[in-house]
Amino acid sequence: AQSVTQLDSQVPVFEEAPVELRCNYSSSVSVYLFWYVQYPNQGLQLLLKYLSGSTLVKGINGFEAEFNKSQTSFHLRKPSVHISDTAEYFCAVTEPSNTGKLIFGQGTTLQVKP
Amino acid sequence: EAEVAQSPRYKITEKSQAVAFWCDPISGHATLYWYRQILGQGPELLVQFQDESVVDDSQLPKDRFSAERLKGVDSTLKIQPAELGDSAMYLCASSLEAGGIYEQYFGPGTRLTVT
Numbered sequence: 001a002q003s004v005t006q007l008d009s010q011v012p013v014f015e016e017a018p019v020e021l022r023c024n025y026s027s028s029v030s031v032y033l034f035w036y037v038q039y040p041n042q043g044l045q046l047l048l049k050y051l052s053g054s055t056l057v058k059g060i061n062g063f064e065a066e067f068n069k070s071q072t073s074f075h076l077r078k079p080s081v082h083i084s085d086t087a088e089y090f091c092a093v094t095e096p097s098n099t100g101k102l103i104f105g106q107g108t109t110l111q112v113k114p
Numbered sequence: 115e116a117e118v119a120q121s122p123r124y125k126i127t128e129k130s131q132a133v134a135f136w137c138d139p140i141s142g143h144a145t146l147y148w149y150r151q152i153l154g155q156g157p158e159l160l161v162q163f164q165d166e167s168v169v170d171d172s173q174l175p176k177d178r179f180s181a182e183r184l185k186g187v188d189s190t191l192k193i194q195p196a197e198l199g200d201s202a203m204y205l206c207a208s209s210l211e212a213g214g215i216y217e218q219y220f221g222p223g224t225r226l227t228v229t
Binding site: 032036041044096 | 118120123145147154155156157158159162164169170205207209211214215216217218219220221222223225
């Protein structure tokens with residue numbers, strides 16, 4: 001069965017510093033991978049996705065992620081964070097044949113301090 | 115920009131009462147999902163529809179939860195009777211299948227508090 005592990009429940013970082021949010025998945029088949037952001041009391045917004053091709057994918061708001069098949073990881077990075085990036089971030093996985101059902105990680109709270 | 119609509123945004127109910135949530139997906143999206151998100155956790159799929167048919171309801175507690183999408187457009191999720199453990203955010207999402215890829219768009223959610 002598929003599963004997603006987000007290795008850090010909380011990541012505090014100062015404004016303008018770089019950040020990496022870690023995500024590992026388990027699956028015996030090829031996968032599609034996603035990162036979503038959730039602001040308080042709101043729904044989820046897609047940041048970026050990996051479907052195939054280049055292992056480095058760029059998303060909205062200056063975020064990027066790198067797919068590493070051998071390490072089954074899909075870590076999210078941003079070179080310089082802003083206060084407005086403070087939110088909950090979720091990594092999710094689905095199998096191409098799985099009609100879109102997403103398996104989510106537990107989430108990582110990014111806290112950007114001034 | 116088209117969005118997934120959900121109502122109500124917030125609901126407080128007493129245990130043993132019935133409660134219902136409504137979702138209107140993006141126009142033309144055939145696939146609709148209901149997720150439950152317990153505080154501090156990631157969303158978990160409760161039920162998935164393809165048009166008006168249920169594709170996956172393996173995680174839906176069928177003794178108290180029901181979901182319908184009668185005309186293949188909007189959908190209702192019902193809980194009867196509500197229990198304290200049902201307190202959570204209920205998220206609706208919709209997607210359009212393209213080449214085997216279902217990119218999901220989420221609504222703002224309904225925050226349920228059971229007292």
